[in-house]
Amino acid sequence: MPALNVEFSDRELEDLRQIAKERGTSMKALVREAAAADIARHRALQEGAEAFRRFFATHADEFAAAFPDDERAAKGEGRVA
Numbered sequence: 001m002p003a004l005n006v007e008f009s010d011r012e013l014e015d016l017r018q019i020a021k022e023r024g025t026s027m028k029a030l031v032r033e034a035a036a037a038d039i040a041r042h043r044a045l046q047e048g049a050e051a052f053r054r055f056f057a058t059h060a061d062e063f064a065a066a067f068p069d070d071e072r073a074a075k076g077e078g079r080v081a
Contacts, residue, residue, distance in 0.1 A: 006031070016030060016031065
C-alpha cells in the first residue's frame with residue numbers, strides 16, 4: 001500500500017498523540033480515519049453539487065420565471081437598478 005509522510009508541528013503532534021490515546025487507537029489509524037472522512041465528505045459535496053446543477057439545468061426556465069430579478073442580463077444589455 002502506498003504511504004505518505006506528513007509533517008506536523010510539535011503542538012499538532014502532541015494533540016494527535018493525546019486524541020489517539022483518548023480514543024484508544026494509534027496515531028496512524030487516527031490520521032488515516034480523518035483523511036478518509038474528509039475524502040468521503042469531499043465526494044459527497046461533489047455529488048451534491050452535481051445533482052444540484054442537473055436539477056437547476058432541468059428547471060432553469062422555472063427558476064427564471066420565479067426569480068426574474070436574479071437573471072443575468074443578456075449580452076449587450078445592462079442591468080437596470
